[in-house]
Amino acid sequence: MGRTLAEKVWDDHVVVKGEDGSPDLVYIDLHLVHEVTSPQAFDGLRQADRPLRRVDLTIATEDHNTPTIAIDRPIEDPTSAKQISTLRDNAAEFGVRIHSLGDKEQGIVHIVGPQLGLTMPGITVVCGDSHTSTHGAFGAMAFGIGTSEVEHVMATQTLPLKPFRTMAVTVEGTLRPGVTAKDIILAVIAQIGTGGGAGYVFEYRGSAIRALSIEGRMTICNMSIEAGARAGMVAPDQTTFDYIQGRDHAPTGADWDAAVEYWSTLPTDDDAVFDAEIFIDADALEPFVTWGTNPGQGSPLSESVPDPASFSDPQDRAAAEKALAYMDLAPGTPLKDIRVDTVFIGSCTNSRMEDLRAAAEIIKGKRKAEGLRVLVVPGSARVRLEAEAEGLDQVFLDFGAEWRFAGCSMCLGMNPDQLAPGERCASTSNRNFEGRQGKGGRTHLVSPLVAAATAIRGTLSSPWDLEMDARTEQEAMA
Amino acid sequence: MDAISTLTGPIIPLRSSNTDTDQIIPAVFLKRVTKTGYDDALFHHWRQDPAFVLNQEPYRHGGILVTGPDFGTGSSREHAVWALRDFGITAVLSPRFGEIFRGNSGKQGLLTGVIPEEAVERLWAAADASPGMQTTVDLVARTVTIGDETIDFQIDDYTRWRLLEGLDDIALTLREEERITAFEATRPSWMPRTLPVQTGTR
Numbered sequence: 001m002g003r004t005l006a007e008k009v010w011d012d013h014v015v016v017k018g019e020d021g022s023p024d025l026v027y028i029d030l031h032l033v034h035e036v037t038s039p040q041a042f043d044g045l046r047q048a049d050r051p052l053r054r055v056d057l058t059i060a061t062e063d064h065n066t067p068t069i070a071i072d073r074p075i076e077d078p079t080s081a082k083q084i085s086t087l088r089d090n091a092a093e094f095g096v097r098i099h100s101l102g103d104k105e106q107g108i109v110h111i112v113g114p115q116l117g118l119t120m121p122g123i124t125v126v127c128g129d130s131h132t133s134t135h136g137a138f139g140a141m142a143f144g145i146g147t148s149e150v151e152h153v154m155a156t157q158t159l160p161l162k163p164f165r166t167m168a169v170t171v172e173g174t175l176r177p178g179v180t181a182k183d184i185i186l187a188v189i190a191q192i193g194t195g196g197g198a199g200y201v202f203e204y205r206g207s208a209i210r211a212l213s214i215e216g217r218m219t220i221c222n223m224s225i226e227a228g229a230r231a232g233m234v235a236p237d238q239t240t241f242d243y244i245q246g247r248d249h250a251p252t253g254a255d256w257d258a259a260v261e262y263w264s265t266l267p268t269d270d271d272a273v274f275d276a277e278i279f280i281d282a283d284a285l286e287p288f289v290t291w292g293t294n295p296g297q298g299s300p301l302s303e304s305v306p307d308p309a310s311f312s313d314p315q316d317r318a319a320a321e322k323a324l325a326y327m328d329l330a331p332g333t334p335l336k337d338i339r340v341d342t343v344f345i346g347s348c349t350n351s352r353m354e355d356l357r358a359a360a361e362i363i364k365g366k367r368k369a370e371g372l373r374v375l376v377v378p379g380s381a382r383v384r385l386e387a388e389a390e391g392l393d394q395v396f397l398d399f400g401a402e403w404r405f406a407g408c409s410m411c412l413g414m415n416p417d418q419l420a421p422g423e424r425c426a427s428t429s430n431r432n433f434e435g436r437q438g439k440g441g442r443t444h445l446v447s448p449l450v451a452a453a454t455a456i457r458g459t460l461s462s463p464w465d466l467e468m469d470a471r472t473e474q475e476a477m478a
Numbered sequence: 479m480d481a482i483s484t485l486t487g488p489i490i491p492l493r494s495s496n497t498d499t500d501q502i503i504p505a506v507f508l509k510r511v512t513k514t515g516y517d518d519a520l521f522h523h524w525r526q527d528p529a530f531v532l533n534q535e536p537y538r539h540g541g542i543l544v545t546g547p548d549f550g551t552g553s554s555r556e557h558a559v560w561a562l563r564d565f566g567i568t569a570v571l572s573p574r575f576g577e578i579f580r581g582n583s584g585k586q587g588l589l590t591g592v593i594p595e596e597a598v599e600r601l602w603a604a605a606d607a608s609p610g611m612q613t614t615v616d617l618v619a620r621t622v623t624i625g626d627e628t629i630d631f632q633i634d635d636y637t638r639w640r641l642l643e644g645l646d647d648i649a650l651t652l653r654e655e656e657r658i659t660a661f662e663a664t665r666p667s668w669m670p671r672t673l674p675v676q677t678g679t680r
């Protein structure tokens with residue numbers, strides 16, 4: 001019988017096959033490290049007097065705590081400063097490559113790996129961060145791990161892992177203009193729920209996925225964890241190879257040829273069988289937003305806040321009631337009537353060049369809505385520089401937005417970029433949990449296009465609404 | 479890690495589903511560089527409400543947490559496990575867990591057992607009927623017993639064995655050192671290397 005992409009990558013990394021229900025010992029090709037989940041792991045190595053086995057497969061950067069303004073000044077919060085200095089000390093002591101604040105390659109860990117050409121098809125990638133699933137967009141097996149496992153990988157370059165099940169997430173058709181990768185994944189999570197992917201590795205397939213750029217595929221794989229999946233993958237193709245070729249750490253010469261030959265064997269065999277499959281009709285998708293406090297609580301923007309009484313499952317009903325109370329929303333309110341205080345464009349889901357270009361195109365020559373705060377935070381220092389070279393920074397500044405330095409920023413508010421209690425935000429990030437962007441803050445997850453349109457109109461909006469506005473204006477003039 | 483076979487304590491009824499790790503421990507508490515001292519951070523936002531279950535006697539000193547489905551979803555932060563442990567929670571029973579959270583628990587000696595939703599309701603009812611009544615979780619038999627009621631829970635054989643033996647994962651893996659080295663010799667040369675640093679190509 002044929003094998004799926006995920007099974008092929010897994011099989012080629014088994015060091016010791018588990019017997020009698022014990023896990024397989026799996027080799028890890030790339031270990032990404034950041035300041036929040038690593039200090040206790042480095043400590044563990046020190047206490048046991050163990051070396052870090054493969055520094056040449058390890059790379060660290062600073063992202064979760066870093067400030068996004070005045071980065072040349074010392075970090076004000078002493079605990080954040082301590083965590084970052086601890087990472088620097090640990091990297092120096094163990095010989096780990098690190099990209100610190102101010103360095104051109106510093107940025108959100110999941111932006112840095114791909115842009116350096118380190119993320120490749122057919123490899124295993126881990127990081128002490130659940131959004132490691134991002135790297136699956138290349139056809140890598142990539143997943144988030146806890147700090148104990150971070151230490152385990154540092155010490156052994158392997159992990160004992162239990163077998164997984166496979167789910168095909170097939171997206172067929174063509175996205176309408178104004179609908180993006182973000183809307184696909186929000187629709188997937190709304191369909192199967194935050195636990196629907198538990199135990200599975202997803203493979204995103206179908207014509208709509210093939211048509212996406214690597215950056216769009218990263219947006220989708222990034223949020224696999226929001227459906228509870230262990231990982232999400234897309235089979236590598238010419239789009240993937242073109243993205244990698246020529247990057248700093250991409251293979252060259254004979255290595256490149258050997259790599260492409262191997263990568264071309266990875267797509268799922270025609271006769272392979274998935275353990276589960278779901279279908280999404282891309283033609284029917286609309287811009288999507290969340291109204292609740294988990295990423296599965298979302299609806300097309302054209303709909304209204306649902307009535308909790310309409311949920312048949314009692315747990316879902318209770319969750320919806322709790323969410324609407326927290327979000328201060330009444331059932332039946334059209335989603336487009338919801339007014340926001342802040343728009344955040346950033347995070348490892350949507351802070352790459354494609355995202356910034358798409359948002360800039362919408363807002364170009366316009367002014368943000370009165371009283372709104374708009375924060376644009378590029379995913380890495382390199383993205384920031386590239387955007388500035390294209391003049392995007394000026395577009396955002398002219399619009400009235402703040403143009404910041406790279407980092408996780410308001411995605412989780414560990415640095416000073418936070419929502420105030422009760423503040424409402426349209427955010428291109430991945431989690432709308434209670435208090436995620438600041439204690440008492442209310443988050444609506446959206447695509448960069450919806451974020452941009454919302455920033456213009458002040459209420460949750462998509463580019464479709466801007467077109468309508470323009471038409472109405474024209475008719476009034478005629 | 480200490481070996482565990484049975485645990486006793488009161489059942490703590492946490493009436494919530496989809497309890498993500500941002501709720502278990504908010505991000506502001508992740509800035510520390512230690513592995514202990516997180517008891518005050520546990521459910522920090524929810525504990526602002528005096529009526530929250532962990533603010534009530536007899537639940538203020540830990541026990542066995544029984545809760546709705548999808549406990550521990552979201553962020554990979556192992557701090558969630560450390561905070562539960564520091565507060566005195568020794569086991570969590572739920573119909574479904576976030577996978578990374580469940581893995582982290584197994585590494586840190588926090589027992590996680592899967593029970594059906596209907597059993598959650600029964601355990602909550604039992605806890606309400608006599609709050610603070612001692613309950614026993616038996617890892618050998620994979621059961622939880624309250625009064626004369628016994629409910630089976632699920633935990634995979636491997637995690638159970640490691641918890642029963644109190645085994646350290648890294649030491650176990652290092653027994654396979656030779657096979658890891660042999661595997662490394664077969665890795666193709668196109669695979670990524672972070673060192674030496676290459677820059678300026680593109």
Ligand code: SF4
Nearest residue numbers: 131347348408411412
């Ligand atoms: S941007 Fe947000 S989701 Fe991504 S790594 Fe940073 S904190 Fe995590």
